Amino acid sequence: MTTDTRAPLHSLGFSTDLIFTRFHGVVRDLGEAVAITNPSSPAQYFGNLLVFRSPPQAGDRARWEALFAEHIGRPLHTPHRLFGWDGHETPPELEDFLAHGYRVEEEVVLAAPALHAPQHQNLDAEYRVLPDTDEAWAEALDNQVASREDGYEEQRYRQFKETHLRGLRAMCRAGLGFWYGAYLGGQLVADLGVFSDGGHLLRFQSVGTHPEYRRRGLCGTLVHFAGEHARAHFGASQLVIVADDHASAKRVYTSVGFAVAERKQLLLKVLLPGEQH
Structure with a gap:
């Protein structure tokens, strides 16, 4: 087992996820899986998970859960279990997981x-790179909150996004990416980030357009x-964006040259208070 491994993952989605998890947390190669942890935020779903080399098969659930408890965490500090898989050589067998309270999370990778x-x-x-000022990042926070999907309570989402953007700003300061904005009349109305893996891959992050300015291109x-x-700054050869499988988002991304490369699946179970198994 190695710490902060560069063990390759085939999935563009998971490979570019590691851009962020390596900066904020710890990545370890367990052989059959890659363990991703964020010691400063053990309850964060997508900062604390196992990504297996192969899809789940019948009989895997108990062993996967034991590996999660050993290498990721246990309740109450880590009140969830989250599994992804890198390979697609065999279809996943999900029935046992679904029968025990897991749900499938699906994303499309372009x-x-x-x-x-x-x-x-x-x-x-x-259109320009956001300056590294508190005022500019406060504008980005406001726009990200205004751009949130339906169903997210504003104050809780603002608290989450404030922490999230603080981490992404630190990555920009470390030379790993840029935050960009679109301005109309001096007002920030759309923003996003692009980050490098230090090699040939770039990953987009948190694309948001203010609801009052949508459908304007x-x-x-x-x-x-x-x-x-x-791409010009980092000399990259592959741009990656991950999104929910919504027709509107895909239509925007394909309009500038993105194409669907893969579909990413994960199994998530949020543990109820007192639930240990």
């Missing part, structure tokens, strides 16, 4: 070697601007 401008560009806005134009700026 990739492109380079981006082109969308057909419907917004040329009224100004801002998002696609900003994605194109940011991707090409970051």
Whole structure:
């Protein structure tokens, strides 16, 4: 077992997830799985998980849960279990997990070697790298909160996003990426980040457009601007973006050259108070 491993993962989604988990946490190679932990935030779902080399098969649940307890954490400090899998050589067998309270989380992973401008560009806005000032990042926080999906309570989401952006700002300061904004009349109306794995991969993060400014071509134009700026700066050859499988998001991303590369699945169980097994 090694710490802060560079053990390769085949999935573009999981490989680029490691850009963030290596910076904020610990990555360990267990052989059959990669253990990802964030000691400063043990209850964070996607900072504390196991990614297995192969999909789950019948009889794996108890062993996977034991590995999670040993290498990731136990309640109450880690009140969930989260499993991903890198390989797709065999179909996953999910029945036992689903019968024991797990749910499947699915995301679509899109990739492109380079981006082109969308057909419907917004040329009224100004697109630029966010300056590293408290005021600029406070604007980004406000825009991210305004851009949140339905179902998220505003104050709790603001608290989560404030911590999240603080970590991403630290990554920008460390030279691992940039935060970008689209401005109309001096107001930030769309923002996102792009981060490097130190090699040929770039990963987009937290694409958000203010609800009052959607369907104006801002998002696609900003994605194109940011991707090409970051690709030129880092000399990368593959851009990656991960999203929920919504038609509207995919339509924006494919409009600038992204194509679906894979579908990413995880198994999540949130443990109830007092639940130990």
